[in-house]
Amino acid sequence: MYRSLATDADTRELVVPDVLRHQADRRARLRAAGGAVAVALVVGGVMIGGQVVAVPSPKPVPPPAGTPTFPSPPVAPTPDATAVSPSPPAPPTTAGRSPGTTPASPRVTSAAPPRTPTSIPDRAFFALAPANRTGIAPEFRDLDALPGLCGARIPSETVVQRRTRLLIYKLPQNPGAGYVPDGTYAHSITIYRSGRADDVLKELRQAVRDCPVQKRPGGDPPSRSTQRLLADSGYGDESVLFEIRSPGQDVNGDPTGVEDVRLVRAIRIGDVVTILWEQGWENTSSQRAQVDADSRRAVAAIRAWLD
Known part of the structure; x- marks a missing residue:
């Protein structure tokens, strides 16, 4: 090897x-x-591989040769959307409500119009203040609700019901029971058909304007009275106040030499009208402060009844 x-x-x-x-x-x-x-x-x-995954956007095709090019016009800045139409503020959240819970829509309710009553109870009439009571109970009678105004007739075809009473009172500074009263009311409450009570007060105002002077019934020789409207507000929905002035006469019809003044106030509360006609007592004249106080009591009693 x-x-x-x-x-x-x-x-x-x-x-x-x-x-x-x-x-x-x-x-x-x-x-x-x-x-x-x-x-x-x-x-x-x-x-x-990267080019296959992320394909770049195609480049703009250049213009053909020989085509003139011009500079692009300036682009106006886009206004801020919030400056043009601001978004509405988010509604406040209620404490204790879970996030994302839509609050219930508020219930829309409309107040029902007041119902027109069809009868007048005793409680609709006011009670005198203790200092004005004489011990004589009020008496319901068929009395005239208003004095005559040159023959004017306030329409009665729209009346649903009417009640009238005689109410005797005294002034607070005078003695109580057993003494001569100071005044008398013919106090009435009338229900009118829906929407007609305001017409009654309009016609009453016009009747007073149309009757500045009228002959007074009775007496020898007959006397005259004068009527005029007085400024009034703050009673019920609206009110009318007027006075009647006439020469005073004693119980025998002889002149006293003193002028008598009577106050009449009509007050509307909805479709109800109450009238206080102060008629005095033995040649006494109406006291405005007393009539005002009793008018407020009358309104309070009717509102309590209607409620």
């Missing part, structure tokens, strides 16, 4: 060192080039 190997080696020519180094350098360059090619292939594959 050794002889065969020696014979085979002697037949082959050894490569000189320079050729051997050249071949080794060549193999090294080939290996470096192959590695660089592999890295380039890897990088190229990554770049191609």
Whole structure:
């Protein structure tokens, strides 16, 4: 085996060192080039994959050659939307309400119109203040609700019901029971058909204006009375106040030389009209403060009844 190997080696020519180094350098360059090619292939594959995943937006096509170009006009700034139409403020949240819970819509209710009564109870009439009581109980009678005003007739076809009473009173500064009273009311309450009570007060105002002077019945010779409207407000929905002035007469019809003054006030509360006609007592005149106080009591009693 050794002889065969020696014979085979002697037949082959050894490569000189320079050729051997050249071949080794060549193999090294080939290996470096192959590695660089592999890295380039890897990088190229990554770049191609990224382009497939995120395709860039197409570039605008340039105008054909020879087409003139002009600068674009300036674009006006877009106004802030909140400055043009501001959003409505968020509704306030209610304490204790869960987030996201829609509040219930408020219930819209309309007040029912007041009902027109059909009868008048005793409690609709006011009671005198203790200092004005004489011990004489009020008495319901069929009395005139208003004095005559030159024959004017306030329409009665719209009346639903009317009640009238005679009420005797005294002034607070005078003694109580057993003494002469100071005044008398013909006090009435009338229910009118719905929407007609205000017409009654209009006609009453006009009747007073149309009758500034009239002959007074009775007496020899007959006397005259004068009527005029007085400013009035603050009673019920509306009111009418007027006075009647006439020469005073005693129980025998003889002149006393003193002028008698009578006050009449009509007050409307809805479809109800109450009238206080102060008629005095033995040549006494009406006291405005007393009539005002009793008018307020009359309104309070009717409102309590209607409520």
